Amino acid sequence: MAGLFFEDFAVGAVFNHDSARSVTQFDNTWYSCMTLNTQPLHINLDFSERNGLYKKPLFNSMYTLSIVVGQTSSDLTHGTLLRTLLLDDIQFPRPTFAGDTLYSRTTVLSRTEENERSGTIELLHEGRNQHGELVASCKRTVLVRKRPVGSFEIQRES
Amino acid sequence: MAGLYFEDLEPGKKYLHDASRTVTLADSIQYACMCMDTEPSFLSEYWAQQHAEHSRVEIHPLYVLSIVLGVQVTDLTLGTTLGNLSMGGVRFPNPVFPGDTLRGTTTIIAKRESETKLDRGIVDFLHEGFNQRNEVVVQCSRRGMMLRRSTTDTRPEQHRD
Numbered sequence: 001m002a003g004l005f006f007e008d009f010a011v012g013a014v015f016n017h018d019s020a021r022s023v024t025q026f027d028n029t030w031y032s033c034m035t036l037n038t039q040p041l042h043i044n045l046d047f048s049e050r051n052g053l054y055k056k057p058l059f060n061s062m063y064t065l066s067i068v069v070g071q072t073s074s075d076l077t078h079g080t081l082l083r084t085l086l087l088d089d090i091q092f093p094r095p096t097f098a099g100d101t102l103y104s105r106t107t108v109l110s111r112t113e114e115n116e117r118s119g120t121i122e123l124l125h126e127g128r129n130q131h132g133e134l135v136a137s138c139k140r141t142v143l144v145r146k147r148p149v150g151s152f153e154i155q156r157e158s
Numbered sequence: 159m160a161g162l163y164f165e166d167l168e169p170g171k172k173y174l175h176d177a178s179r180t181v182t183l184a185d186s187i188q189y190a191c192m193c194m195d196t197e198p199s200f201l202s203e204y205w206a207q208q209h210a211e212h213s214r215v216e217i218h219p220l221y222v223l224s225i226v227l228g229v230q231v232t233d234l235t236l237g238t239t240l241g242n243l244s245m246g247g248v249r250f251p252n253p254v255f256p257g258d259t260l261r262g263t264t265t266i267i268a269k270r271e272s273e274t275k276l277d278r279g280i281v282d283f284l285h286e287g288f289n290q291r292n293e294v295v296v297q298c299s300r301r302g303m304m305l306r307r308s309t310t311d312t313r314p315e316q317h318r319d
Contacts, residue, residue, distance in 0.1 A: 067192075092242055
């Protein structure tokens with residue numbers, strides 16, 4: 001199924017996304033290496049056991065945020081996203097560790113008409129672990145397509 | 159070399175990070191798959207040619223941000239941070255495409271000692287990412303928790319100064 005067009009985003013609507021995944025230390029190390037992130041708290045178990053606040057590696061918070069945002073795309077903006085305009089109020093109330101499972105939820109905060117073919121949507125993304133604890137949240141403003149008049153071509157394609 | 163401690167970070171100072179990298183179509187697709195992001199504008203050349211704003215696959219903005227936050231670690235926070243507290247004001251003034259080369263700068267904005275924990279302080283950073291034409295591709299304000307040199311040295315003994 002395709003994502004939502006501008007007209008389909010109802011302010012106040014809440015989406016509990018079905019996409020969820022467990023994260024592993026392999027993920028943590030791989031993501032950190034992909035982004036040139038040499039932080040031993042992510043990639044060095046020996047260092048983390050000796051010096052980390054939690055005596056184990058912290059999951060890369062950028063990867064936590066990326067998963068929480070990524071898990072929303074199938075339901076929300078698949079094929080309708082034009083641009084990411086702003087990420088704001090990004091918080092990590094609790095750490096994520098290898099073995100945790102991440103679930104995402106989105107609330108539609110506002111929407112603004114831009115022009116004939118697009119509009120701006122403000123979303124609140126929240127990521128929770130298997131205990132229901134909030135581990136990441138952010139406000140994300142995106143420019144999305146309006147529904148093409150008389151055509152559902154874009155919606156049908158993937 | 160390790161990162162900098164709370165005491166070493168001077169508000170107003172700007173760092174140009176040496177680590178930089180070219181991003182590819184493979185990076186973009188791998189990133190999106192790793193994050194369960196099904197957005198075709200990051201995954202499908204075929205789709206992008208027909209429908210994307212720039213008619214080509216774009217590198218995921220969150221991957222761009224992750225790289226710019228990644229390259230500062232070696233210079234600033236390697237072994238001297240306790241974690242990320244918050245980020246905000248993240249903007250993407252120019253899109254990034256496969257083949258672009260990214261590098262980053264960091265400006266120290268402000269810092270204050272923790273009121274309750276003697277071993278740490280709070281530091282505000284401004285991170286900016288640029289492509290090979292020096293166009294800004296991402297800006298991000300970040301608040302991090304940094305260790306103080308005076309009370310602790312977290313590096314293995316053989317690596318201490």
